[in-house]
Amino acid sequence: MMSDSKTSSPKNWRPATRLLHAGLERTEYGETSEALFLTSGFVYDNAEQAAKTFTGEISHYQYSRFANPTVAALERRLADLEGAEACVATSTGMGAVSSALLSQVKAGDRVVASRALFGSCHWIVANLLPQYGVETVFVDGGDLAAWDEAFSKPTAAVLLESPSNPMLDVLDLAAIAERAHKAGALVIVDNVFASPLYQKPLELGADVVVYSCTKHIDGQGRVLGGAVLGKEDWIKETLQPFVRNTGNALSPFNAWVMLKGLETLALRVEAMTRNAAAVADYLASAPGIVSVRYPGRKDHPQYDIAQRQMTGGGTMVAFEVEGGQDGAFAFMNALRLIAISNNLGDARSLVTHPATTTHMKIGAEERAKLGISEGAIRFSVGLEDSADLIDDLARGVAALAKG
Numbered sequence: 480m481m482s483d484s485k486t487s488s489p490k491n492w493r494p495a496t497r498l499l500h501a502g503l504e505r506t507e508y509g510e511t512s513e514a515l516f517l518t519s520g521f522v523y524d525n526a527e528q529a530a531k532t533f534t535g536e537i538s539h540y541q542y543s544r545f546a547n548p549t550v551a552a553l554e555r556r557l558a559d560l561e562g563a564e565a566c567v568a569t570s571t572g573m574g575a576v577s578s579a580l581l582s583q584v585k586a587g588d589r590v591v592a593s594r595a596l597f598g599s600c601h602w603i604v605a606n607l608l609p610q611y612g613v614e615t616v617f618v619d620g621g622d623l624a625a626w627d628e629a630f631s632k633p634t635a636a637v638l639l640e641s642p643s644n645p646m647l648d649v650l651d652l653a654a655i656a657e658r659a660h661k662a663g664a665l666v667i668v669d670n671v672f673a674s675p676l677y678q679k680p681l682e683l684g685a686d687v688v689v690y691s692c693t694k695h696i697d698g699q700g701r702v703l704g705g706a707v708l709g710k711e712d713w714i715k716e717t718l719q720p721f722v723r724n725t726g727n728a729l730s731p732f733n734a735w736v737m738l739k740g741l742e743t744l745a746l747r748v749e750a751m752t753r754n755a756a757a758v759a760d761y762l763a764s765a766p767g768i769v770s771v772r773y774p775g776r777k778d779h780p781q782y783d784i785a786q787r788q789m790t791g792g793g794t795m796v797a798f799e800v801e802g803g804q805d806g807a808f809a810f811m812n813a814l815r816l817i818a819i820s821n822n823l824g825d826a827r828s829l830v831t832h833p834a835t836t837t838h839m840k841i842g843a844e845e846r847a848k849l850g851i852s853e854g855a856i857r858f859s860v861g862l863e864d865s866a867d868l869i870d871d872l873a874r875g876v877a878a879l880a881k882g
C-alpha cells in the first residue's frame with residue numbers, strides 16, 4: 480500500500496532514528512526485525528471481501544505487483560526520511576527514472592534535462608522519449624541562461640542530477656526549480672550521489688525525487704531497487720497506475736534487504752564520506768594527478784552551491800590522471816584493494832573509467848561537453864580504513880610515474 484503522512488514518525492526524530500524506526504508495522508507475532516512477506520498473492524476470507532477490495536471499499540493486499548507489506552514498509556521509511564508525502568518503490572533505479580518520466584509526459588510534450596546525467600538516464604531522454612513524440616532538450620546544467628532559454632516554451636518535466644555522474648558537477652537546484660515551475664514543469668531530481676542524508680531536493684523546490692536504492696541504500700552490493708518520492712496526489716494519480724500496470728514492481732525480498740540497508744545508512748554514508756574527503760586530499764597532493772573533484776573541497780568549481788544545498792560532501796570522488804586512457808588504465812590496474820567496477824555507493828571501494836565504460840556509448844563529442852577526459856577516473860569510496868585506501872592509491876600513483 481502506498482505510504483502516506485499518516486504513518487510518519489515524530490517530527491523531532493533525527494535521520495539515524497528514522498532509519499531504524501520509521502514506518503515499522505509489526506505483525507501479531509511482535510517480531511523485532513521487519514517481516515519478509517515473500518508472497519506473490521493474498522487470499523480473501525470470502526468472495527465479498529475480494530469484490531470489496533477491488534472496488535476500493537476495503538483496504539486489503541491484492542497482488543504483489545500492486546502492493547506488498549514488506550515493500551510498503553520500505554516505502555514508508557523512505558518517505559519519512561525524505562520528508563515526502565508518498566513513495567513508490569520500483570524494481571531498479573532506472574525503473575524509478577523511466578516511470579517518473581513516462582507517467583508524466585505524452586506525445587507533443589517537451590522535456591528538458593541537464594546534460595550531465597547517468598548513462599541510462601541520458602539514453603531515455605536522448606533516444607526513448609523522442610521515439611514517443613516527446614521533444615527533448617539538453618542543457619549545460621551550470622548555465623542558468625541556458626535553462627531560461629530552454630524554459631521559454633511550456634515544459635512537462637525536467638530531469639536533473641546533482642552532484643552529477645561522473646564529474647560531480649553541482650547544480651543550483653533551487654534556481655533551476657524556480658525557473659522550471661514558471662514553464663509549468665514537474666521537477667524530477669535524481670538524488671543518488673548526494674543520498675537522502677546530504678541533500679533534500681523537495682525542500683529546494685523539486686517536485687519528485689528518484690533513487691537507485693541499489694547504491695547507498697542497499698549499499699552492500701546485493702540487490703537492485705529504486706524509489707520515486709513526491710506529493711501524494713501525483714504519486715497516486717499519475718505514477719502509481721503506471722508502475723502497477725507496467726509491472727515495475729520491487730521484489731519483497733529486495734525491499735527487505737534494503738530495509739536492513741537503511742538501518743546502517745547513516746553510519747555507512749558518514750564513514751564513507753570521511754574516507755572520501757581523506758582520499759580527495761591525498762590525490763590533490765599526489766604527483767601525476769591533474770585534478771580532483773570533490774564537492775566537499777574548496778577547489779570544487781561549485782563549492783559555494785554545494786555548501787548551500789548539501790550537508791556533506793558525499794562518497795564519490797572524480798579525478799584525472801596524466802597520460803589519458805593509458806595513464807588511467809595503468810593507475811587502475813596497479814590497485815590491489817580498490818576493485819574495478821561500475822557500481823557505486825558500495826561498502827567496498829570501486830573505481831571505473833567512465834570514457835570506456837559508463838559513458839562509452841555517448842561518444843567523444845558528448846563526453847567533451849561533460850568534461851569527461853580520457854584520463855578521468857570515478858572513485859566510489861568505501862568503508863575500508865582510509866590509510867589502506869591511500870596506500871592502494873599510492874600504487875596507482877607509482878604506476879603513473881613509471882608510465
Ligand SMILES: *Cc1c(COP(=O)(O)O)cnc(C)c1O
Nearest residue numbers: 571572573597669671691693704
Ligand atoms: C545507478 C544509477 C541509476 C540507475 O539505477 P539502477 O538501480 O542501476 O537501475 C540512476 N541514476 C544514478 C545517478 C545512478 O547512479
